Amino acid sequence: MGKKLVIFGGSGGIGSALARRITLRGDQVHLVGRNAEKLSALASELNGGFAVADVTDRAQVEAAVLAAGAEIAGLAYAVGSITLKPFARLTDDDALRDYQLNALGAFRAIQAALPALKAGGDVASVLLFSSVAVSQGFPSHATIGMAKGAVEGLTLSLAAELAPRIRVNCIAPSLTKTPLAAALTSNEQMAAAIAGLHALQRLGDADDVAALAAFLLSPEASWMTGQIIGVDGGRSSLRAKG
């Protein structure tokens, strides 16, 4: 039997693509999210497990991780938000919600999973998700930029603190076609305009991101930790041709 990996946001766009890849290579998934029906359908398709939890509730997060068992090989935290508003219209609630979902939820999930991540004989792996909006400044991204900046800080701090037993890495995607980004990607004109800002002239698919995620959560990445890697069509580092 393969190793067990916990995926917070396992029913989401990137989380479910990752779950499929992990299952295909023979490992087992334990999916976490709020919607029991979605989780149950995907878990039974993939022959995996699931637990219902809201990441804003510490007790639920702890119970969801415990349900995965005493030993896990890895954890991905693929929960997030996209709050786009001009700075003057952002509220404390926007800032707190983005921080809760993106940063504090990850903090709770990893803390809850530490004993199980340390229980195996092998080096375990943790994967977080930031955004291209940290390394590139975009208008109307203040609270999500703040929250994802915290995720990158968490990645580096934990990578140092938990080495050599646990590797911690982070993927920073640009706009990727998932339910989270639907408000932007479902408008064809807007999607085409944003795609044109990328050197590779398209938006991301969930599987573009899941491919690197699955690699980072595998022993093939055993000499990688503390890395924040863009899967972004070149958006973080290249100017698209006009």
Ligand SMILES: NC(=O)c1ccc[n+]([C@@H]2O[C@H](COP(=O)([O-])OP(=O)(O)OC[C@H]3O[C@@H](n4cnc5c(N)ncnc54)[C@H](OP(=O)(O)O)[C@@H]3O)[C@@H](O)[C@H]2O)c1
């Ligand atoms: N898509 C993009 O363009 C993009 C760009 C940059 C970064 N990212 C990051 O990539 C990661 C994955 O995003 P995605 O696009 O795959 O998002 P998604 O399709 O919206 O999936 C999000 C997942 O998180 C779960 N979730 C949401 N709120 C939750 C809560 N309070 N408690 C527990 N689970 C919750 C959702 O399930 P339920 O709603 O059923 O609970 C769903 O499974 C996120 O960290 C996101 O910030 C995405």
